[in-house]
Amino acid sequence: MRQWRIDGWRSHPLDAQREVLQNLVTSAQYTEFGRKYHFSNLYNIRDFKKAVPIHEYNDLKPYIERCMNGEQNLLWNSPIVWFAKSSGTSGDKSKFIPISEESLEDCHYKAAKDVLTMYYQFKPDSTMLTGKGLVLGGSHNINALNEEAQFGDLSAVLLQNSPFWGHWLRTPELSIALMEDWETKLEKIAAQAITENVTSVSGVPTWTLVLFKRILEITGKPTIADVWPGLELYMHGGVSFTPYREQFKKLVGKEIHYLETYNASEGFFAAQEVPGEEGMLLFTDHGIFMEFMPVGEYGSAQPQTIGLKDVDLHTNYAPVISTNGGLWRYLLGDTIRFISKDPFKIIVSGRVRHFINAFGEEVIIDNTDRAIHMACAETGAIVNDYTAAPVYFSDAGNGGHEWLIEFEKTPENIAAFITSLDAALQSINSDYEAKRHKDIALKMPIVHALPKGFFIEWLHHQGKLGGQHKVPRLSNDRHTLEAALAFHKAQGTTS
Structure with missing residues (x-):
């Protein structure tokens, strides 16, 4: 039945x-x-x-x-x-x-x-x-x-x-x-x-x-x-x-x-x-009415949404939901992509506020998760968790991305891992690739290798251990990264 x-x-x-x-x-x-x-x-x-x-x-x-x-x-x-x-x-x-x-x-x-x-x-x-x-x-x-x-x-x-x-x-x-x-x-x-x-x-x-x-x-x-x-x-x-x-x-x-x-x-x-x-098969009969906001609409004065019949494949949308719990045209905060329309199947690609686009590179969590996976496969590393943020232009040089990566298994050659990560991200995201061309806008990523258990200790330090607390993997500002890096340095394990 x-x-x-x-x-x-x-x-x-x-x-x-x-x-x-x-x-x-x-x-x-x-x-x-x-x-x-x-x-x-x-x-x-x-x-x-x-x-x-x-x-x-x-x-x-x-x-x-x-x-x-x-x-x-x-x-x-x-x-x-x-x-x-x-x-x-x-x-x-x-x-x-x-x-x-x-x-x-x-x-x-x-x-x-x-x-x-x-x-x-x-x-x-x-x-x-x-x-x-x-x-x-x-x-x-x-x-x-x-x-x-x-x-x-x-x-x-x-x-x-x-x-x-x-x-x-x-x-x-x-x-x-x-x-x-x-x-x-x-x-x-x-x-x-x-x-x-x-x-x-x-x-x-x-x-x-x-x-x-x-x-x-x-x-x-x-x-x-x-x-x-x-x-x-x-x-x-x-x-x-x-x-x-x-x-x-x-x-x-x-x-x-x-x-x-x-x-x-x-x-x-x-x-x-x-x-x-x-x-994942989209559940359409479970008390939730869904609209889909193209991510470019986020932040506009009158953001537009579309219904299921008008969605395109492989485009990032922010779901807007109305629910039988009393949420009305509520911006959920995630971003999703449709990979099939018959039936409607989606993947979760990130969060509307969790991205890096300081230089027009439009890097989202789905990009970095895949790049981490590719770099691990190439170097034999195993990653537990990570967070990344932009490095802004300065008199000292071009901008870039700075990463804090907790390794379960640290790569034998961290420089090779960084090179592999950068190459993987370029292969996944053409905007990032363009900004990395000849280091014109973005320089090689900066990576700090963190010891096992670091992010759990950091969450514990913040009183946010367990449950549904998660480390924000991408930020378009440096607040999260700076806080984590300061804790890292205070622990005396800077690398």
Whole structure:
């Protein structure tokens, strides 16, 4: 029955999206927001886009704060008593995304069931449900502003609201999954998980690797497959998996399936239909209406968006979403590219604010992730994480890019790695290649090799260890890089 439903919206995505928007507008027409923008008089997509401006978080923040203080019927017509705390990258302030009953049931949980259904369609003989799924999530807090409203990161909200039988299929137990202290939590997860028959793992790659290494230390086993012989699936998201793939293969020690999902506090947007195939199937019937802003429109006075039927392949767009949690024409902040239109499949290419374009080079995270992967393959290096920023023109010379790279395995020749990284980036990005020509605009990259564990220590120093906190890989200014470099120098490990 569920596969039949998936086939329906997969085959008719435009119809599904029109119906989603109609349901959203109808449901919210008598909310404060709906009355302000005359939802009861909106009859088509064109009218909706004309009436409602594009919002970023700070535009909706006054509504959200009032809702956190107990007011209701502001952005959505059903009670909002849960908020997903989204910290984003290490430099961002916290956002509190409203979570309604509808966004839980008709978006997050529905999408999770569809992912499971698609996986079993791909692998009918799977034994995944005979064991447990290890979920590496975040923490949980009680919102002190009133007795009813609560917040945690998305994984905590989902765990807290999942049906009781869901906990039978999951490890660790809820009391451990929702612990605040990340270091203690990892120890307890490891201690409990090694006694279970874990058949699937889901979590951000960075923290999953930390857990895997700790489990191998505790057990003395050579590979994760020796700890969990039944492990068959790793579900990942949040950051590109490209830099981590080889490390996972080495640590796991056997062939398993890797499945990428695209879910965030704001909603569950897409997932790989078939593990290993490029691109994620866009979820068009899960309570979210989607528009797509060409990235060049970002920052303009009246940015324009297009619908699914008008998107082009291999063009970077910033998704603008309206959701059954009360986000209206909300700029998500990611950038995506379509690699297929039948069905609609996407890849996440970066963030609207995470790029380097100080000299017209237009370098995005997808470029640098691929370049890192190519340089590692050529030099035998293994990279854990990185951040990069521009070096501005000065009397001393041309501009360039400066990188802080944490190596799991440092290349034997760092100069060869830098040369390979630069060449790979030129092969991927023609604008970067043009600026690098004869060092006219950009000089050779500056790379600082960081010791293993540096970025975890840095996040810990900032009080942002664990959960969904991530290092911003690219910045168009030097604030993040300078802060990390200062910490690096203070540690006495400058290279």
